[in-house]
Each structure stands twice: as structure tokens, then as C-alpha cells.
Amino acid sequence: MNNGAFSMKAIEITDTKKITVIDKAAPVIRSPDDVIVKIAAVSICGTDIHTYTNTHPFVTPPVVVGHEASGVVTGVGRAVTAVQPGDRVAIDPVLGCGECRPCRSGRANACADVKCRGVHVEGAMQEYFKVREQDVHKVPDTLDDLVLAAATEPFAVGAQAVWRGNVEQGQVMLIFGAGAIGLTTMFMAIHRGARCILVDLNQSRLENARRLGAFGAINAADPDLVEQVLALSRSGGPDVVCDAVGNPEIVGLCVELVAPTGTVILLGMDGQPNNVTELAIFRKELTIVGSRMNSNMLPTVLELLTVKRLPFHEILTHRFTIEQAAEAFDMAIEQPQGFIKAVITFP
Ligand SMILES: [Zn+2]
Numbered sequence: 001m002n003n004g005a006f007s008m009k010a011i012e013i014t015d016t017k018k019i020t021v022i023d024k025a026a027p028v029i030r031s032p033d034d035v036i037v038k039i040a041a042v043s044i045c046g047t048d049i050h051t052y053t054n055t056h057p058f059v060t061p062p063v064v065v066g067h068e069a070s071g072v073v074t075g076v077g078r079a080v081t082a083v084q085p086g087d088r089v090a091i092d093p094v095l096g097c098g099e100c101r102p103c104r105s106g107r108a109n110a111c112a113d114v115k116c117r118g119v120h121v122e123g124a125m126q127e128y129f130k131v132r133e134q135d136v137h138k139v140p141d142t143l144d145d146l147v148l149a150a151a152t153e154p155f156a157v158g159a160q161a162v163w164r165g166n167v168e169q170g171q172v173m174l175i176f177g178a179g180a181i182g183l184t185t186m187f188m189a190i191h192r193g194a195r196c197i198l199v200d201l202n203q204s205r206l207e208n209a210r211r212l213g214a215f216g217a218i219n220a221a222d223p224d225l226v227e228q229v230l231a232l233s234r235s236g237g238p239d240v241v242c243d244a245v246g247n248p249e250i251v252g253l254c255v256e257l258v259a260p261t262g263t264v265i266l267l268g269m270d271g272q273p274n275n276v277t278e279l280a281i282f283r284k285e286l287t288i289v290g291s292r293m294n295s296n297m298l299p300t301v302l303e304l305l306t307v308k309r310l311p312f313h314e315i316l317t318h319r320f321t322i323e324q325a326a327e328a329f330d331m332a333i334e335q336p337q338g339f340i341k342a343v344i345t346f347p
């Protein structure tokens with residue numbers, strides 16, 4: 001048990017583009033289902049960047065962010081049976097109210113009162129982090145580098161997208177965005193037997209996507225984008241089209257490009273209206289689905305990791321120490337060539 005209060009380090013975004021390594025009291029077990037995790041690594045997501053640049057719609061510094069985390073269990077409450085001290089785990093950051101219809105059906109990610117750790121409540125960028133038993137999932141021995149397990153959450157977002165889109169063997173899937181989430185969605189779609197075309201504005205990201213398994217990679221600025229997509233897909237367009245960027249204009253393109261009776265998956269969270277007409281959806285009898293964070297997809301990803309190699313290392317391209325946290329966030333803004341995601345490692 002880890003019940004003596006002691007001081008530990010946490011990475012706090014104190015103000016716009018200001019990061020301070022603070023000392024704070026380490027968490028202690030209070031509830032029977034508490035689990036304390038000694039954090040190994042936390043990777044940086046777009047949401048965290050918005051908090052860092054103080055452009056997040058509802059998060060205001062000072063705040064400890066981070067929702068993509070791995071670590072080792074150091075303490076458990078008396079009712080915990082799923083894990084024990086010494087277990088290597090990945091953390092699911094989604095917290096539902098536990099009472100409403102989505103929560104009761106296992107979809108806390110769509111709870112009206114959902115909270116994501118590192119966004120609505122304190123995040124994982126600290127040496128020790130307290131979560132609930134249900135939030136931790138054991139990392140298989142096949143992944144020896146625990147730092148890489150921080151990528152479990154972004155892969156779970158990809159798993160959620162292909163589950164929501166009901167992606168199947170033999171389908172062609174078009175994904176807008178070849179960043180971290182576009183890529184994790186692609187990897188999970190490939191595991192379901194689909195073939196993926198990626199679209200992005202960044203040529204080096206497109207080359208990367210092709211190297212990692214995309215059978216088509218098209219620049220979004222190409223004037224013949226539509227023709228190229230149609231040439232690569234059968235059945236009058238891709239069976240599934242996914243917006244992993246979150247731009248209202250892309251929603252229109254998704255509806256235009258997808259094959260009749262196909263599915264459009266929306267992963268973005270732009271608040272602006274788009275100009276998609278009801279007729280466009282009606283004519284092709286489309287299915288349009290939203291995909292938000294993940295609904296207990298971490299076990300799916302970790303199970304797959306035991307039988308197949310998911311390329312976690314291709315997502316976490318750049319490593320930083322706690323002291324280099326500001327550098328990590330700045331690089332995530334600059335997005336230099338070859339960069340997909342920064343991960344902060346804890347000692
Ligand atoms: Zn994320």
C-alpha cells in the first residue's frame with residue numbers, strides 16, 4: 001500500500017504556454033476501488049496543446065493535463081481484485097456518471113456528464129496518479145517498453161472509430177488526417193481487413209502513412225482528389241469515410257465521396273455548422289456516426305497487442321523527460337517532419 005503522504009512532481013500548465021514542474025502531495029488510497037499508478041509515460045494530445053496555448057473552449061490554466069498514460073500499480077484499495085502492485089497498466093481516462101442510460105449500457109464516453117481525465121478533471125502528468133479499478137488495464141508482456149503503452153488510449157480511439165463505423169473485411173476506408181488518430185484508425189481498420197486511403201495536406205505525413213500500410217495516400221490540395229479516390233475504390237466510392245481532422249468542410253466531402261449505402265464516421269469536434277444537405281444523405285441512404293473518445297476499448301487494443309504487433313512506436317515518435325515538458329509541447333505545436341506524437345517519460 002502506498003498510504004504515506006509524500007511530495008511528488010507534477011507538470012502543471014500554469015499560464016498560456018507556461019509550464020512549471022510543481023511539487024504536490026502524492027495521492028493516497030481513500031476508496032476501496034482506488035488504484036495508485038506510478039506513471040511511466042504520458043503522451044501529448046491535441047486537447048493538451050489547446051490547454052497549453054490557452055485556446056481550449058473550457059479548460060483554463062493552471063491545470064495538470066494528460067489522458068494518454070501508462071505506469072505501474074503501486075497501491076490498491078481493499079476491494080480491488082483486477083490488479084495488484086507491480087502490474088503494468090494503461091489508463092482509460094473516461095469517467096461517466098455511472099447512472100444514466102449510456103453509462104449503464106457501457107458507453108460512458110457518451111454520458112451527458114462525461115469527464116475526461118486531463119480535460120475536465122486533473123490529468124496524469126504527475127509521478128503518482130489515482131484512478132479507479134475499472135480505469136486500469138494490464139499491459140501484456142509482449143510490449144516490453146512500458147513507455148509505449150501510453151499509446152493505448154489513442155489506439156482505443158481508433159478502435160472506437162472502426163467499431164462505430166462497422167468496418168469490415170474487404171472494405172475500402174478513406175481517412176481524412178494522417179496524424180496520430182488518422183493512423184491509429186488506419187491500423188485498427190487494417191486489423192479488421194479493410195484497405196485504407198489517407199488524405200492529408202502534409203506530404204511527409206502521407207509518405208509515412210503509405211509506409212505504414214495505406215494503399216492510397218492523396219494530398220488534400222490535389223485538384224483531382226475526388227477522381228483519385230473514385231479510381232482507388234470500387235462500388236462508386238469508399239465503403240467508409242472517416243473525418244479524423246474535424247473541419248466542417250470535410251463533412252461535406254465525406255458525404256460526397258462515400259459509396260451509396262456507405263458509412264461516414266465523424267471524429268472531429270468542430271462547433272461550426274456545415275453545409276451538408278439532407279438530400280445528399282437520403283439519396284445514398286448513408287449511415288453517419290459520431291465517435292467520441294472510447295467506450296472501454298483499451299482491453300480490445302491490449303488483447304490485439306498480445307497476438308499481433310500494433311506499431312505503438314510509430315505513433316510515439318519523440319520522447320522527453322519531465323524537465324523537457326515545455327520543449328515537448330512546443331514541438332507538438334511545430335510538428336517538425338517525422339513528428340507524430342510527443343511522449344513525456346517519468347523516472
Ligand atoms: Zn488524446
Ligand SMILES: [Zn+2]
Nearest residue numbers: 097100103111
Ligand atoms: Zn452517465
